[in-house]
Amino acid sequence: MSRYTGPRVKILRRFGGIDLPGLTRKMKWVQARPFPPGQHGRNMRLKKSDYRIRLEEKQKLRFYYGLRERQLVRYMKRAVRAKGNTGEMLLQYLECRLDNVIFRLGMAPTIPAARQLINHGHVTVNGHKVDIASFEVNSGHTIGVRDRDKSRKLVQLSTEAPTLSLPAHLEFNAQALEGRMLDTPARASLPYELNEQLIVEYYSQKV
16 A cells, blocks of 8 residues: 555544644644535544544554555564564654654654655765655664755754644754754654554554
């Protein structure tokens, strides 16, 4: 299954108008129509099965981080093998993705924008250019911008009005346009409501 590239507002409306910071900057459109899209969306009354509840929680996670299904399954298998709570380990791995870290530092307005910034070669990790959005950032890594006018201007526009407050595991120097991961991300730093246990239950028979 390929990565979803369609209207992200429609995704948020499908989930009942929830706010997933980093997915889109058009939340006012979602808030204006907080019901599922389609001709009968306003009057739709569906009783959700246990399977659908788990599926929607998984889809919420997949769309937020912009993952293909196969990518999410790989992260899930890794979380199952790791020591500790499987759901929390899954979220920790996803929060350490470079595209997500760029967004959480305020260097891009959304996660898709952060992914584009990385793919176009504007980002460095420990002084080396990295153009892979799934690159895993570890404690002590320094995330910066290439020393080019174009790269710095793109990031400066986003840092002037960050979408979210900076989480405790990150620090950012606005003058140098440089961030650093201080520690592994904590579950409490997640910027939206999620029941990761439902995702673990969804994949319990699949991985």
